[in-house]
Amino acid sequence: MELERICRLLKQRGERIIVKKNGVETYHESDEDYYRLERERLNKSEQWHYFYIRNKQEQVIEKEHLASYTDEREGARSFYLWTMRSHYRQKYVRKIHAYLQDTDYDLSPDVATVERALAVFLKLHIPRHLYSFENEQKPDSINLETDWDSGRSFYIDLKGKQHRETLVRPKSIAVRIAFDRVLMLYLFYQEQDALFQSNEIQTLFNEEERLVFL
Template sequence: MELERICRLLQQRGEQIIVTKNGIETYHESDEDYYRLERERLSKSEQWHYFYVRSKKAKLLEREHLATFSDEREGARTFYLWTMRSHYRQKYVHKIRAYLRDTDFDMSPDVATVERALGLFLRLHIPKHLYSFENEQKPDSINLETDWDSGRSFYIDLKGRRHRETLVRPKSIAISIAFDRVLMLYLFYQEQDALFQSKEIRTLFNEEERLVFL
């Protein structure tokens, strides 16, 4: 069962998962929001629905339907990537930011610069093909467009299409956001390679699944 596999993988990475009768949920206290992957049994098949559940003090739950999958494998992979997205942001990206604060490489939104970002990518050994911060578009990379006082970032897929484009922001904020996104794209490929080499997955994640992580 694919659900059993991803539960095991997430637990190995320190993530607690709640198993229910018809699916799984990210760990939460009674008053916390969470994500749920839920099975719907049909007459001759089944579907899997992915929800964001908002908890309320009055004990009422409000569910936002995010996606529907035709089989368990698709739903399980998306649940895994979404949970690991939060995992990497909390355990890696936020810690890197905190470590850099008050140093010459501070990437906080009010002081981030392109020069600092590029210097950090070199120090972190992040491949150059994963980013473009000089208004030169690259496929399968995080691109940053800036002028003298503003900017925005987006992911470009292998066909040259833009995804996850941000609003135009003050330049230092746009650079800070793009920096985080490059880290996440790099961590995505690290995660995918580890899973593939250990034969936990037999096919690489597709573009839609990659966008879930970003």
């Protein structure tokens, strides 16, 4: 999925992007921070670098390097996932929370409970294998570990290794964070399946790319 392809796909999904001579940026106003995928030409090859740009009146204040890639395909796929991660958080996850607010299923950080989260997963038809909120670890899922007043969550890959472990938080906050991560894992697989079935990608996203989305 080269850069031209991912630009087309992002535009189809309503994401505005800025195409530059040596890369691409997420859309931004003059005083907004943004992300940039930038090509570096070497003697006999090239590298691609992903940056977070702190911006003021179109002047770069700070350029934070986030990742490097050996070819365009690798960099383009990651840029797509980073951008779609923000897309889904803004247009799906936040809307779900807004809809649930002031209902019996409110999952705001001060009132979220395991029981409410599990009930919402059931209503949204989130596959059970994508989460474990009962201190039972299982692969390729978001796991939530809690005691009576605190908790933490993490992703377990297909080999049983933990990733993206959060700090121990008050229980309601830990539940809210874990809930959001389960939604993102579910949306990741929805996105991947849609791309694969439409032949936009020929190989599924790997473990590292999955972690980008989470």
